[in-house]
Amino acid sequence: MYYKRDRQNNCGNQKQTHTHEFLGSTKLAEEDDDRHNHRFAGVTSEKIPINCKEHVHTLLTNTDFLDHHHEVGATTGPNIELAxxxxxxxxxxxxxxxxxxxxDFIFATLIQKPLV
Incomplete structure (x- = not known):
């Protein structure tokens, strides 16, 4: 049912924009035997324009689960152009x-449209 509803919502003239895949690891936390980090991965929102040349994306995902997990949520920085x-x-x-x-976490998204 969800797939059918989603297809109907995207049949109008509204053009979808790009997203980015991301993956990373958090920085270490806690001390001694409890010292650990987590991994995470996901896909950003579509682009959110901030001016005529720049845009950002939002993201929200969960880390992997040890005996607990965390949410990773953020707004990206503006686009960094590559050659x-x-x-x-x-x-x-x-x-x-x-x-x-x-x-804490710090990472860069993967490039948009990697095979195009």
């Missing part, structure tokens, strides 16, 4: 507080 006409985005932030601690 081949494609671009990436820098993302920094802090996870939700779970199991009494947070993790």
């Amino acid at each position: 081949d006409g494609k671009h990436i985005h820098l993302v920094t932030g802090t996870t939700t507080c779970n199991d009494g601690h947070v993790h």
